[in-house]
Amino acid sequence: MIEIKCMTEDSWSEVARIYEEGIATKNATFQTEAPLWNDWDKAHRKDCRLIASIDGKIVGWAALSAVSARPVYAGVAEVSIYIDQEFRGKKIGDQLMNILIQKSESNGIWTLQSGIFPENEASIRLHVKHGFKVLGIKDRIGKMDNNWRSVALLERRSNSIGID
Amino acid sequence: MLFITPSNIHYRPATSVDFEKIGQLLHSCRLPNHDLNPQLQYFFVAEMGNTIIGCAAIEVYGNDGLFRSLAVSDAFRNLKVSEKLLSHIIQLSKEKELSGLYLLTTTAPEYFRKKGWVQIERDTAPHALTLSTEFASVCPASAICMSKQV
Numbered sequence: 244m245i246e247i248k249c250m251t252e253d254s255w256s257e258v259a260r261i262y263e264e265g266i267a268t269k270n271a272t273f274q275t276e277a278p279l280w281n282d283w284d285k286a287h288r289k290d291c292r293l294i295a296s297i298d299g300k301i302v303g304w305a306a307l308s309a310v311s312a313r314p315v316y317a318g319v320a321e322v323s324i325y326i327d328q329e330f331r332g333k334k335i336g337d338q339l340m341n342i343l344i345q346k347s348e349s350n351g352i353w354t355l356q357s358g359i360f361p362e363n364e365a366s367i368r369l370h371v372k373h374g375f376k377v378l379g380i381k382d383r384i385g386k387m388d389n390n391w392r393s394v395a396l397l398e399r400r401s402n403s404i405g406i407d
Numbered sequence: 408m409l410f411i412t413p414s415n416i417h418y419r420p421a422t423s424v425d426f427e428k429i430g431q432l433l434h435s436c437r438l439p440n441h442d443l444n445p446q447l448q449y450f451f452v453a454e455m456g457n458t459i460i461g462c463a464a465i466e467v468y469g470n471d472g473l474f475r476s477l478a479v480s481d482a483f484r485n486l487k488v489s490e491k492l493l494s495h496i497i498q499l500s501k502e503k504e505l506s507g508l509y510l511l512t513t514t515a516p517e518y519f520r521k522k523g524w525v526q527i528e529r530d531t532a533p534h535a536l537t538l539s540t541e542f543a544s545v546c547p548a549s550a551i552c553m554s555k556q557v
Contacts, residue, residue, distance in 0.1 A: 361458040364435035367482045377482040379410040382456025393458045395482060
């Protein structure tokens with residue numbers, strides 16, 4: 244059974260392992276290695292960090308980072324979501340995304356955004372299923388292994404937060 | 408930033424350099440990609456910037472063509488990409504003076520019916536075409552065969 248819990252420092256080695264797996268696919272991020280816990284901790288919101296586990300084994304994680312320090316953008320956050328390669332196709336992403344969205348809204352976030360390599364069809368599909376819209380493509384925005392890569396920008400505007 | 412609008416989508420014949428990306432797209436759309444060969448298929452691709460978001464191909468067998476590998480990335484639905492690809496393929500078929508186009512589909516017979524394709528028995532397709540990899544081994548026996556005059 245899949246269980247979604249809050250991430251703590253104890254889970255970092257497993258979270259980093261899954262992160263590194265994602266990096267190795269070359270379809271998840273421009274990052275080339277998982278950061279140290281302290282650096283990751285500083286860069287991510289503390290109120291929306293989740294892990295998914297099956298029988299106690301961590302098989303996925305999701306977290307949010309602020310996109311700007313400006314108060315006007317306080318309710319805008321960037322999604323990270325990673326699933327253990329061996330546990331793909333088991334709806335773990337679905338469950339993580341569900342809870343992540345719930346948590347983001349209960350913490351006053353009105354816009355979630357995500358930058359995804361267009362080749363990462365599974366991730367785009369997951370986001371679209373959960374109400375994200377594809378806004379466009381940042382064409383050849385960064386270089387990876389000597390190839391220019393594009394990034395699709397996706398956004399989900401909450402219908403319950405920031406509607407006053 | 409290229410916004411998701413039809414005017415930002417460009418259509419062109421594929422080159423052999425595109426085949427790796429085409430293979431990935433077909434894989435993610437759960438379509439056969441093991442028998443791709445630049446010598447055998449004429450592919451058209453739909454592109455935003457350097458991202459291939461859709462593709463379609465014909466394989467030529469004498470005067471007939473096998474239409475295959477019509478795929479559009481999930482994020483780019485409702486932009487009439489498949490219609491555009493299909494019309495490019497039909498135009499190419501005219502240039503190659505083909506008389507008939509044939510396809511196999513497991514998922515989209517209704518779509519093609521609306522576009523003027525007619526369901527036929529698989530055995531009535533031209534012999535050379537039935538020997539193609541797609542007919543002979545890649546597409547399941549349950550796939551529906553359809554045809555259209557060029």
